[in-house]
Amino acid sequence: MKRRAAPKKFLLKRPAFWIVLILIVALGSAAVAHEMLTRLANREAAVKTISKPKPKPVKLTAAEKKVAKKYYLSPRVTAKAHAAKVTAIGDSVMVDIKPEIKQVFPHVLVNGAVGRQFYDLPNITQSLKAENKLADNVVVNLGTNGPPEKADVSRFLKVVGNKRQVYWINTHVPSQKWEGKTNRLIAATAKSHRNVHMVDWHDFSEGQTNFFASDGVHLQTNGAIAYVALLAKTMAE
Structure with a gap:
């Protein structure tokens, strides 16, 4: 007599699913954070590179x-x-x-x-x-x-x-x-x-x-x- 295969666990109840989901969210957040930090750094660098007008030298008599x-x-x-x-x-x-x-x-x-x-x-x-x-x-x-x-x-x-x-x-x-x-x-x-x-x-x-x-x-x-x-x-x- 053939043994019946064990019923497959519902996907949401599988620990592996949650582990993968957490990794995806974490990696996604890290990517977003990295992108934001990169943009901020580039913006600050752009501000620093803007040439400020040098004060005119004072001429004395x-x-x-x-x-x-x-x-x-x-x-x-x-x-x-x-x-x-x-x-x-x-x-x-x-x-x-x-x-x-x-x-x-x-x-x-x-x-x-x-x-x-x-x-x-x-x-x-x-x-x-x-x-x-x-x-x-x-x-x-x-x-x-x-x-x-x-x-x-x-x-x-x-x-x-x-x-x-x-x-x-x-x-x-x-x-x-x-x-x-x-x-x-x-x-x-x-x-x-x-x-x-x-x-x-x-x-x-x-x-x-x-x-x-x-x-x-x-x-x-x-x-x-x-x-x-x-x-x-x-x-x-």
Whole structure:
């Protein structure tokens, strides 16, 4: 008597079917993923190979080249400083550096006075504004003769407004107890106002005794050069 053949298993119930199906799906996914990654890589490569226009070289006049060399400035910084319209307000340190700042910033109005305090600044600024002499860039060098008060800072910033840029040079008066207070207030003001920038003369000049006269505050010629150069570089950032 012949033996009957075992009935064939339904296809979906066979383990081999599922193994083959899983392999097909996995290989298909891998192929799709590979294709996507290849396209992405090609796209990034295409972006990288797009030639970006090179910035035009800055051309300086003969006089500007001398300034760049004297103050160790790049052509870009020199050109920006040469074109900038600046109002500089300060104390005796500002008086000291007047020749240097005029050399680097030919369109600067310097308003400096010996012994000037920060509380004088709001009224001075208001007067200059009324006379249409308050430029888009306002440089402040005050705090040497005493610490500024927050109320005076607020009054000054209100006069200046939000569109002008303020460059506040911090102080180097190691013999006076208000040096730290003044510089902390300058740093805090710069941090909380987008148009106020601290020029960190204190840290830059730390240990540079050859920059200063015997009082450690007023500047020798090389100190004045470094002072104005730092200002120009900060303004160009």
